Amino acid sequence: xxxxxxxxxxxxxxxxxxxxxxxxxxxxxxxxxxxxxxxxxxxxxxxxxxxxxxxxxxxxxxxxxxxxxxxxxxxxxxxxxxxxxxxxxxxxxxxxxxxxxxxxxxxxxxxxxxxxxxxxxxxxxxxxxxxxxxxxxxxxxxxxxxxxxxxxxxxxxxxxxxxxxxxxxxxxxxxxxxxxxxxxxxxxxxxxxxxxxxxxxxxxxxxxxxxxxxxxxxxxxxxxxxxxxxxxxxxxxxxxxxxxxxxxxxxxxxxxxxxxxxxxxxxxxxxxxxxxxxxxxxxxxxxxxxxxxxxxxxxxxxxxxxxxxxxxxxxxxxxxxxxxxxxxxxxxxxxxxxxxxxxxxxxxxxxxxx
Amino acid sequence: xxxxxxxxxxxxxxxxxxxxxxxxxxxxxxxxxxxxxxxxxxxxxxxxxxxxxxxxxxxxxxxxxxxxxxxxxxxxxxxxxxxxxxxxxxxxxxxxxxxxxxxxxxxxxxxxxxxxxxxxxxxxxxxxxxxxxxxxxxxxxxxxxxxxxxxxxxxxxxxxxxxxxxxxxxxxxxxxxxxxxxxxxxxxxxxxxxxxxxxxxxxxxxxxxxxxxxxxxxxxxxxxxxxxxxxxxxxxxxxxxxxxxxxxxxxxxxxxxxxxxxxxxxxxxxxxxxxxxxxxxxxxxxxxxxxxxxxxxxxxxxxxxxxxxxxxxxxxxxxxxxxxxxxxxxxxxxxxxxxxxxxxxxxxxxxxxxxxxxxxxxxxxxxxxxxxxxxxxxxxxxxxxxxxxxxxxxxxxxxxxxxxxxxxxxxxxxxxxxxxxxxxxxxxxxxxxxxxxxxxxxxxxxxxxxxxxxxxxxxxxxxxxxxxxxxxxxxxxxxxxxxxxxxxxxxxxxxxxxxxxxxxxxxx
Numbered sequence: 036x037x038x039x040x041x042x043x044x045x046x047x048x049x050x051x052x053x054x055x056x057x058x059x060x061x062x063x064x065x066x067x068x069x070x071x072x073x074x075x076x077x078x079x080x081x082x083x084x085x086x087x088x089x090x091x092x093x094x095x096x097x098x099x100x101x102x103x104x105x106x107x108x109x110x111x112x113x114x115x116x117x118x119x120x121x122x123x124x125x126x127x128x129x130x131x132x133x134x135x136x137x138x139x140x141x142x143x144x145x146x147x148x149x150x151x152x153x154x155x156x157x158x159x160x161x162x163x164x165x166x167x168x169x170x171x172x173x174x175x176x177x178x179x180x181x182x183x184x185x186x187x188x189x190x191x192x193x194x195x196x197x198x199x200x201x202x203x204x205x206x207x208x209x210x211x212x213x214x215x216x217x218x219x220x221x222x223x224x225x226x227x228x229x230x231x232x233x234x235x236x237x238x239x240x241x242x243x244x245x246x247x248x249x250x251x252x253x254x255x256x257x258x259x260x261x262x263x264x265x266x267x268x269x270x271x272x273x274x275x276x277x278x279x280x281x282x283x284x285x286x287x288x289x290x291x292x293x294x295x296x297x298x299x300x301x302x303x304x305x306x307x308x309x310x311x312x313x314x315x316x317x318x319x320x321x322x323x324x325x326x327x328x329x330x331x332x333x334x335x336x337x338x339x340x341x342x343x344x345x346x347x348x349x350x351x352x353x354x355x356x357x358x359x360x361x362x363x364x365x366x367x368x369x370x371x372x373x374x375x376x377x378x379x380x381x382x383x384x385x386x387x388x389x
Numbered sequence: 390x391x392x393x394x395x396x397x398x399x400x401x402x403x404x405x406x407x408x409x410x411x412x413x414x415x416x417x418x419x420x421x422x423x424x425x426x427x428x429x430x431x432x433x434x435x436x437x438x439x440x441x442x443x444x445x446x447x448x449x450x451x452x453x454x455x456x457x458x459x460x461x462x463x464x465x466x467x468x469x470x471x472x473x474x475x476x477x478x479x480x481x482x483x484x485x486x487x488x489x490x491x492x493x494x495x496x497x498x499x500x501x502x503x504x505x506x507x508x509x510x511x512x513x514x515x516x517x518x519x520x521x522x523x524x525x526x527x528x529x530x531x532x533x534x535x536x537x538x539x540x541x542x543x544x545x546x547x548x549x550x551x552x553x554x555x556x557x558x559x560x561x562x563x564x565x566x567x568x569x570x571x572x573x574x575x576x577x578x579x580x581x582x583x584x585x586x587x588x589x590x591x592x593x594x595x596x597x598x599x600x601x602x603x604x605x606x607x608x609x610x611x612x613x614x615x616x617x618x619x620x621x622x623x624x625x626x627x628x629x630x631x632x633x634x635x636x637x638x639x640x641x642x643x644x645x646x647x648x649x650x651x652x653x654x655x656x657x658x659x660x661x662x663x664x665x666x667x668x669x670x671x672x673x674x675x676x677x678x679x680x681x682x683x684x685x686x687x688x689x690x691x692x693x694x695x696x697x698x699x700x701x702x703x704x705x706x707x708x709x710x711x712x713x714x715x716x717x718x719x720x721x722x723x724x725x726x727x728x729x730x731x732x733x734x735x736x737x738x739x740x741x742x743x744x745x746x747x748x749x750x751x752x753x754x755x756x757x758x759x760x761x762x763x764x765x766x767x768x769x770x771x772x773x774x775x776x777x778x779x780x781x782x783x784x785x786x787x788x789x790x791x792x793x794x795x796x797x798x799x800x801x802x803x804x805x806x807x808x809x810x811x812x813x814x815x816x817x818x819x820x821x822x823x824x825x826x827x828x829x830x831x832x833x834x835x836x837x838x839x840x841x842x843x844x845x846x847x848x849x850x851x852x853x854x855x856x857x858x859x860x861x862x863x864x865x866x867x868x869x870x871x872x873x874x875x876x877x878x879x880x881x882x883x884x885x886x887x888x889x890x891x892x893x894x895x896x897x
Contacts, residue, residue, distance in 0.1 A: 050859060067518055067794055101801075125413045167532055201446050241760075245417050245760045245761055246760055247750055247751075247759070247760065247761065250743065250746065250750055250761060251734075251750060253739070254736055254739070254743075257736045257737070257739060258732075258735070258736045258737070260732045261732065261733055261734060261736055261747065263695065263715070264693065264695060264715065264725070264727065264733045264734070264745065265715070265719070265748050265750065266694075266714065266715040266716030266717075266718075266748070266751065266752070267716075275824045280837075323718060380403050380404075380447075383407075383408055384403065384447075386408075387401065387403070387411055
């Protein structure tokens with residue numbers, strides 16, 4: 036167990052390093068010295084408290100959207116539409132916040148907004164799960180296409196009911212500071228949403244691995260026939276899974292609106308859903324692994340932005356970095372397995388020789 | 390002394406957690422039929438896969454005609470005239486017999502007519518009734534095996550390895566396979582026959598190698614040994630045939646399960662079950678004999694609640710359960726050991742304790758304030774592992790990591806415990822080794838003594854005869870008749886299984 040954990044840390048660190056090396060080759064083509072660039076990146080994100088906090092600001096919604104994918108994945112379902120559920124969440128969060136901010140005290144308003152977001156995301160997910168359970172519609176396609184529906188809704192509302200009082204841009208009025216999520220570290224943007232998303236990840240872990248519902252979800256995911264034979268209603272499980280998955284992604288919208296943006300603008304965090312899929316795969320859909328993988332991706336995103344600002348390196352370089360790190364981390368899973376096998380074999384050889 | 394045709398010396402093969410072969414040495418002569426006998430997991434297939442180049446030994450050497458050979462892949466093995474027929478065939482169902490046979494050995498433009506003629510001639514030479522143009526998907530399992538053999542013959546195999554070749558065959562097909570093996574060896578070729586069935590060994594082998602736990606237990610001439618010695622070497626102890634209780638309680642027992650006119654028929658299809666009626670008494674083992682795929686699986690699905698019958702009624706302890714859900718039936722105490730445990734019985738990527746929870750995840754016993762009581766569950770699983778002699782290191786082992794026989798013991802343990810009133814066993818011992826079979830049979834007797842009812846569905850006649858009180862025979866979804874076990878002979882039951890109806894003497 037101990038050596039297994041050592042492998043996990045060591046091999047994953049190595050994989051991240053290799054990923055950075057490969058993307059470093061791209062930097063050579065740009066005429067930059069990769070070592071210098073990376074050194075600058077590390078230096079720029081560690082030297083400043085604000086920027087370091089920014090990593091966790093980026094991490095929080097990633098944790099939630101990758102949980103959304105990973106949770107459904109445990110039931111062998113594919114929720115490709117976390118982006119859409121994120122928009123639904125953001126839309127509900129902003130409109131209910133605007134409506135409640137003058138009527139209720141801040142904390143109570145936030146709790147209500149939180150619950151409404153869960154409800155909205157859950158219903159959105161329930162529709163996908165129901166289409167799958169009742170009509171055998173591909174949840175992959177339904178969830179993916181529903182993203183565009185959500186996007187269209189958001190754009191429509193931003194131009195109509197939610198349009199700012201000035202009526203200039205398709206965006207909402209800023210939220211009253213009373214419904215902002217509290218700041219954790221003064222003079223940074225790091226807000227309570229980060230803690231919330233970590234707590235939720237832990238909660239999802241407990242739900243999946245310690246409760247009857249989570250157990251049934253995993254049984255359906257691993258072997259739907261055996262689940263049915265054991266009296267588990269797999270259709271019900273499908274709907275429940277999508278309700279939870281949708282609610283998770285919607286929460287990401289809530290913490291982005293009430294924690295960071297404090298308003299809803301058009302073209303809002305367009306990559307958060309897709310990044311979530313990658314992170315969940317990276318973490319093997321394990322909720323605790325998702326926390327760490329999200330931090331890694333948050334750091335890469337912030338680092339990439341810093342490179343753009345300080346050295347003028349194109350922002351698409353971030354994606355190259357993320358992609359190559361992901362490939363190596365996924366490959367490292369097999370390396371770890373191989374190492375484990377060899378270790379067991381060595382142990383056996385000693386037994387046989389004795 | 391002349392060196393033997395094939396020699397394997399001091400072969401050791403380690404998998405990550407198991408010693409599959411430990412210092413195994415064997416030899417094989419020309420014209421010899423060698424049986425590799427051992428229980429599941431004894432390492433018989435592994436040593437032959439090393440010979441065939443599928444696995445690489447960690448140490449040891451292989452010699453052919455006294456010359457050391459390195460076999461890195463099946464291609465190397467084939468070049469040396471070694472061919473192996475896997476337990477699970479490696480044929481492409483969508484291709485024809487000819488395409489399958491020449492696969493991997495054809496280059497450039499193929500003259501199909503010529504190839505087909507060649508293969509047809511080869512089939513006729515060995516009296517195989519195979520059409521070279523037929524699609525593999527249309528062939529019976531027995532015929533598919535013949536295609537595999539033809540493939541080996543086409544590659545001019547001198548050493549033919551067969552891994553559990555009789556597991557999927559009917560008695561008649563087994564006979565014809567045995568004839569082939571004998572004639573193939575008589576022509577100066579060698580055969581390695583991997584099996585765990587003693588009867589076959591005594592019939593076909595010249596020499597027998599017994600393996601246990603990856604180690605060679607003995608090499609014996611067939612003429613100088615007997616089944617008793619072999620089974621002792623194989624299992625490590627002598628097998629005791631499970632005995633039925635002779636003091637039969639004659640008093641009339643109440644019916645536990647009653648099926649009345651059960652029919653299962655999808656629209657525009659022939660009926661899978663037609664007018665099936667029988668009853669099982671308390672404390673009775675009721676046998677359902679029949680060739681597989683005559684409605685047994687469907688009957689199980691109807692009984693477990695997986696499918697609803699088109700018409701008919703099921704009574705369980707006086708209650709109509711025809712419309713009850715699977716969950717309700719489980720909680721009424723109906724246990725079910727499915728024939729296909731991979732599909733219906735287990736979750737391979739979950740731990741043993743999670744698999745033990747499978748059927749009782751609705752019972753509050755396993756929870757403490759909504760959370761699974763892991764301690765209690767693990768303790769329970771550990772006790773079941775102990776009681777049913779499952780070879781596993783603990784409750785946290787993945788089901789996948791166990792051998793087939795041990796997986797089956799886990800399913801049996803769970804269902805016997807959950808099935809408080811009735812337990813359905815569908816092919817419970819198929820593919821199990823002797824020790825495990827005995828274990829399952831004893832369990833069935835034990836549960837019967839406790840007053841539980843048992844439905845045993847089996848294609849294995851000896852099992853039906855040894856265990857059951859009453860026996861029904863199923864053919865094409867119909868019950869051919871219900872008999873006391875003393876009323877039937879092997880011959881009579883054989884005819885019933887083949888669809889011959891008796892003239893109205895059946896006791897219903």
